[in-house]
């Protein structure tokens with residue numbers, strides 16, 4: 252077996268903070284700060300910390316505008332908070348997601364912000380596929396009642412660790428975003444802050460994470476809010492890390508929890524050489540789909 256050559260990248264040590272978010276934004280931010288401190292106390296060599304979808308506000312269509320804020324390191328309360336948190340702790344920070352107010356269009360987005368160790372904003376993704384579903388006897392949710400969709404696939408550079416792709420929650424159901432990150436950016440992992448629920452979580456959470464990992468032969472990382480039965484939306488929990496072979500390597504329960512994992516990119520060449528789908532793609536027969544992609548850098 253000859254190994255596929257990929258640039259030698261460093262293993263990335265990550266901590267996922269599975270937290271609940273209540274009605275008080277300050278309390279939610281304080282909870283994040285305390286858990287970052289706790290994670291770094293337990294594992295001081297952590298390189299990257301990830302937060303869940305909607306960590307500073309309730310996950311509720313009728314609350315997004317009320318909690319929304321501009322994304323600005325100067326004027327945005329949560330942007331500033333995240334930037335300082337990354338810098339003061341010398342970590343990369345995948346800032347889950349927050350309701351973002353675009354001051355020009357007055358539209359609201361579900362937006363994820365990623366910061367480097369200096370607190371620089373290195374990535375911004377607006378949830379591209381809005382969660383509009385209606386499962387009889389299960390759950391009805393319509394993000395598009397108050398949110399607008401983002402319009403690009405996102406991937407970012409983490410210096411010596413290489414590139415990652417990022418989507419938010421429902422975005423995981425659309426394999427194209429992960430495929431773009433893998434093929435256009437040679438990403439070694441796809442990160443999804445995500446709040447599945449007690450109906451769709453048991454149905455599809457693990458299946459989708461493992462599918463995206465196996466499709467692209469890279470790591471898939473999902474960070475969920477903790478389950479809070481007193482809130483209107485019951486998050487699934489089960490934050491998850493899946494390796495490039497589709498194996499679950501770390502999984503949280505349903506309560507607040509810090510989940511640690513290490514993403515070793517040296518696994519990718521072995522997996523890709525064993526089952527070489529990377530070389531076996533038939534773009535000659537699915538060219539129409541490929542040419543409809545609209546890739547964009549940050």
Ligand SMILES: NC(=O)CC(=O)C(=O)O
Nearest residue numbers: 382420421446447448451
């Ligand atoms: N909450 C979401 O965006 C997605 C979800 O719960 C699902 O796809 O299921």
